[in-house]
Amino acid sequence: MPAKPSFPAFSAERALRLARETFDIEARALLGLKDRQDGGFAAACEAMLACTGRVVVMGMGKSGHVGRKIAATLASTGTPAMFVHPAEASHGDLGMVAPGDVVLAISNSGGSDELAAIVPALKRLGVTLVAMTGRLESTLAQHADIAISSAVDEEACPLNLAPTASTTAQM
DSSP, X not given: OOOOOOOOOOOHHHHHHHHHHHHHHHHHHHHHHHHHOOHHHHHHHHHHHHOSSOEEEEESHHHHHHHHHHHHHHHHTTOOEEEOOHHHHTTTGGGGOOTTOEEEEEXXXXXXXXXXXXXXXXXXXXXXXXXXXXXXXXXXXXXXSEEEEOOOSOOSSTTSOSOSHHHHHHO
C-alpha cells in the first residue's frame, strides 16, 4: 500500500491568509472582465433574449460544471435552457439541439476537441453559436457567431493549473 503523503501541520493563520489571497485573485479576475467585454457580450444577450428555442449550454470538464449551473440559472429565471455534454453530443445527443436554439459553448482554452468536433454540425443546424472563452483567438471563438471573453490574468492555484478564477469568470 502506498504511503500517505505528508502535509505540513494545519495552521489557521495560513489557511486564512490563503483564503484572503484567493478572494483577492478571484475579485481581480471579475473586475478585469469589465474591460474585456465588448459588443460580443451585448450580442450574446440579444441572441438569448430573441431565442425562439432554448439556450443550450455546453462545456467540458470544469467548464461543463459551470455550464450546468448556467443552464440551471437560466431555466430558473424563465429562459428555456439545458446542458448538453459535448462528448455525448457527438454520440447522438446533438439531436437535442434544434434550429432556433442558441448554443453557449464554454471553454477556457477554446480548444476543446469535443466542442471542435461538433461545431460543423451546429453550423449546419443554423443555431447561433456563442463562445465563452479565455482565448478570443481560439478556434472555437473564430468559428462562433458571437464570442465573449472570460479571460483571467491568473488562477488562485499556486501552480496556475486548477481553474479557480477562470471558472469564477465564466460563471
